[in-house]
Amino acid sequence: MSNRVHIFDTTLRDGEQSPGAALNVDEKLEIARQLERLGVDIIEAGFPISSPGDFDAVQRIAKQVQNATVCGLTRAVRKDIDVAWDALKGAKRPRIHTGLGVSDNHLQHKLRKSRDEALEMGVSAVAYAKSLGCDDIEYFTEDAGRADPDYLCRVVEAVINAGATVINVPDTTGYATPEEYGAIFRMLLERVPNADKAIFSAHCHDDLGLAVANSLAAAKNGARQIECTINGIGERAGNTSLEEVVMALKTRRDYYGLETGINTREITRTSRLVSNRTGILVQPNKAIVGANAFAHSSGIHQDGVLKERTTYEIIDPADVGISESKIILSPRSGRAALKHRLEVLGHTFEDAAFEKVYERFLEVADRKKMVYDEDLEALATDEARLVNQ
Numbered sequence: 001m002s003n004r005v006h007i008f009d010t011t012l013r014d015g016e017q018s019p020g021a022a023l024n025v026d027e028k029l030e031i032a033r034q035l036e037r038l039g040v041d042i043i044e045a046g047f048p049i050s051s052p053g054d055f056d057a058v059q060r061i062a063k064q065v066q067n068a069t070v071c072g073l074t075r076a077v078r079k080d081i082d083v084a085w086d087a088l089k090g091a092k093r094p095r096i097h098t099g100l101g102v103s104d105n106h107l108q109h110k111l112r113k114s115r116d117e118a119l120e121m122g123v124s125a126v127a128y129a130k131s132l133g134c135d136d137i138e139y140f141t142e143d144a145g146r147a148d149p150d151y152l153c154r155v156v157e158a159v160i161n162a163g164a165t166v167i168n169v170p171d172t173t174g175y176a177t178p179e180e181y182g183a184i185f186r187m188l189l190e191r192v193p194n195a196d197k198a199i200f201s202a203h204c205h206d207d208l209g210l211a212v213a214n215s216l217a218a219a220k221n222g223a224r225q226i227e228c229t230i231n232g233i234g235e236r237a238g239n240t241s242l243e244e245v246v247m248a249l250k251t252r253r254d255y256y257g258l259e260t261g262i263n264t265r266e267i268t269r270t271s272r273l274v275s276n277r278t279g280i281l282v283q284p285n286k287a288i289v290g291a292n293a294f295a296h297s298s299g300i301h302q303d304g305v306l307k308e309r310t311t312y313e314i315i316d317p318a319d320v321g322i323s324e325s326k327i328i329l330s331p332r333s334g335r336a337a338l339k340h341r342l343e344v345l346g347h348t349f350e351d352a353a354f355e356k357v358y359e360r361f362l363e364v365a366d367r368k369k370m371v372y373d374e375d376l377e378a379l380a381t382d383e384a385r386l387v388n389q
């Protein structure tokens with residue numbers, strides 16, 4: 001089995017389903033351009049039948065994108081598939097993403113269909129998409145995280161026979177644990193006789209805060225596509241965060257043994273663009289892209305990082321497009337951090353003078369909580385004046 005994991009970005013579809021995240025067509029095109037720079041393999045550009053605006057966005061992204069596959073979502077009905085194919089067929093690499101629920105909960109309460117009826121609908125949808133000339137068809141088995149394993153295997157085998165090339169196994173409700181979700185992939189790959197004809201894909205939601213862990217467990221158990229969004233935005237608690245899953249695979253390559261095609265130096269730029277255009281702020285302590293992800297605040301940590309970055313950093317900030325880590329000057333900062341920042345600003349002091357600056361720094365830090373370069377300039381200039389009097 002290949003060690004290459006395809007990154008399927010659904011910021012413009014599942015991500016845009018975040019409350020308040022609506023994007024206009026120009027913003028979607030701008031984000032799609034940046035996703036290409038980032039190196040994602042597949043861009044899910046929207047749900048073409050959902051609105052004329054979504055159709056337009058998918059059609060324009062399909063024409064603009066050169067390297068990535070462009071994908072559009074459909075329900076497992078002909079009308080949706082016709083509209084999606086109209087929007088997608090101008091793409092260099094078009095993909096139709098169709099499917100329907102597989103858990104008894106979804107079959108009974110949402111679809112109101114028997115297992116056999118739903119299976120038949122799914123098979124017909126895939127065959128229909130294929131008959132239009134689409135040879136890249138992804139099938140989603142919605143709510144697979146809560147489905148009966150025997151039925152899931154039957155559906156997967158049938159839709160691969162009908163022409164599906166990618167099988168999406170979503171944990172739609174964010175219910176599964178990493179061990180359970182990984183085991184679903186292992187089971188599918190072992191039990192479905194034609195499993196080698198398709199790529200298996202992880203699609204996780206973060207209702208229990210497990211989306212990234214579940215996606216990684218899926219990859220460890222044979223998934224070779226991970227569906228994710230920038231900053232983890234998406235329905236309810238969101239989707240698997242692209243930056244977290246990609247950096248986990250890269251940083252722990254020793255453990256996962258897997259590769260992606262992502263240019264990780266574009267991660268921070270992409271995160272800021274998406275936050276800016278959707279208006280959804282990134283929490284400061286968010287892994288990889290939060291404002292504090294590479295900031296060191298306590299004196300002990302600052303001293304360590306200034307001596308050797310890897311004492312408290314497992315990722316080089318340059319790898320995600322950040323020029324350097326931040327040393328936050330606060331009441332918890334020690335002499336090493338203060339001396340370093342003063343030197344960066346061009347101020348050096350003899351030991352006795354430095355002690356005086358440090359004492360005054362602590363007074364300012366207690367009062368203001370954070371000490372900025374302007375405050376340091378004022379402290380340093382005052383002290384230099386006293387020394388020269």
Ligand code: KIV
Nearest residue numbers: 014140142143170172
């Ligand atoms: O979460 C989910 O199941 C989905 C499907 C529509 C792919 O987003």
Ligand code: ZN
Nearest residue numbers: 014170172203
């Ligand atoms: Zn989803």
